[in-house]
Amino acid sequence: MPEESLVTLVVNGRTRRIAVDTRTSVLDLLRERLGVTGPKKGCDHGQCGACTVLLDGRRVNACLVLAVAADGSRVTTVEGLADAGEPGEPSELQRAFVECDAFQCGYCTPGQLCSAAGMLAEAKDGWPSAVTDDLAEPTDLTREEIRERMSGNLCRCGAYVNIVEAVRRVAE
Amino acid sequence: MRPFTYARATTPDEAVAQHTEGAAYLGGGTNLVDLMRLGVALPSHLVDVTRLPHAQIETDGDGLLIGAAVRNSDLAAHAVVRERFPMLARAVLTGASGQIRNMATVGGNLLQRTRCPYFQDVTRPCNRRDPGTGCPAREGEHENLAILGHTPDCVATHPSDMAVALAALDARVRVHGRGETGLDDLYGDDPVRASALRPDDLITHVRVPPLAMRGTYRKVRERASFAFALVSIAAALDVADGVVRDCRIALGGVAAKPWRARRAEAALRGGPATEDAFTRAADAELAAAEPLRDNGYKIPLARNLVVRTLGELT
């Protein structure tokens, strides 16, 4: 069996077919082979969230997913979030980040945005979190809920207060 | 990372057949891929088991049959799990991050490896990683390592939150072609071995029997979210007229496996549901603790966690 494999991914709506070394992560495939550099490499260990993308609509750490294991999936990066509405126009979430000044250096931002998009969809589906009081009941996205649900995304600039505010605006 | 070949299995038989010498099963990869990158895991072949037909949660009478390929986030979001087994849902929700829970599978969560810093650092000796090389943790960095059940050869802890709840729930782990085993036997008593399974043993399901008691999960960690437990507890309690009719207690972060506190449970059953009794029960369990130089703090932490959690459940 070969240590190289042909992988097909639909990246931001575009079908990409490419031969990869089995060791390649989705993050490295996107950045190094496909020129999609929105997702960032902060740690390569699942600890920072900078590489967050949506895989078949769910937020994941692209650094921990092998490209071969993702074969056949849809990948949405920060580049693809914008096109969800008017092509080329920033999404509501992206506008909220700008309006709330929810970043400083911006390195964590693509991951924060994809994570927030995934998290809002989870909340819409009624998923609870560790700080939800009654797990059997639906819950509102309070600041506390947002902080807990976004804890997989670190921001070394400490823009957390404004990130939470931006996400809360969109959640309302 | 060492080169490897990759294949997707679609049936359990196929998965086991593909698991040749040097192979490893791949779940969500959130632990295995990380360890491969660190050079700790060196599989020559990966058998992807996420496409096996074990991605459902079924109700089994008042209990549950959870497929090993179910993602952690789907387990915690499942209506029946949230309603009838909040202890399990809460344990899963306190683990890792939203992103990691979306990838992590039930089977992979059970068999995730220790976060002991020496195990993860290939430049240091570690009996678990390289049998016979020694355990520097005993004299070295061990603030977060075991206080119970450790041996001179290994003082690692098991990092899973979910497994602590499953231990308290008397869950049974189904291994393809080999029947069911409880969590105590799944992990065994030798910390160096980490699990009593053979390398090609495939977990297909976890069966959770019904529980007619109120239960919960609490976790103490160094930051409010996205951190492994220093100490955690899964507990359930049934009190009638001030008397403990039944209870379950399992502790996380204290041993190489989820620590079912059977001595504490025995001390509680039939006795009063008072803070005094809870404290005595915790002390009965923790009498066996052998703290290392820098992790003695886990004893009062575990005691307080037991007393407070049982108090809340009363």
Ligand SMILES: Cc1cc2nc3c(=O)[nH]c(=O)nc-3n(C[C@H](O)[C@H](O)[C@H](O)COP(=O)(O)OP(=O)(O)OC[C@H]3O[C@@H](n4cnc5c(N)ncnc54)[C@H](O)[C@@H]3O)c2cc1C
């Ligand atoms: C930054 C970070 C923080 C984390 N924090 C926490 C935390 O707070 N609490 C917590 O509990 N966990 C935490 N985790 C660990 C996480 O929960 C585990 O990595 C995850 O549950 C493993 O599941 P997986 O499917 O990704 O396993 P994989 O990485 O795919 O596999 C893990 C092991 O299980 C084996 N395996 C997988 N499936 C099967 C099967 N069906 N049968 C037999 N063997 C199998 C694999 O061969 C491998 O040895 C954290 C992880 C990271 C990266």
Ligand code: FES
């Ligand atoms: S780069 Fe993936 S989580 Fe940090």
Ligand code: FES
């Ligand atoms: S804005 Fe700089 S890391 Fe978040």
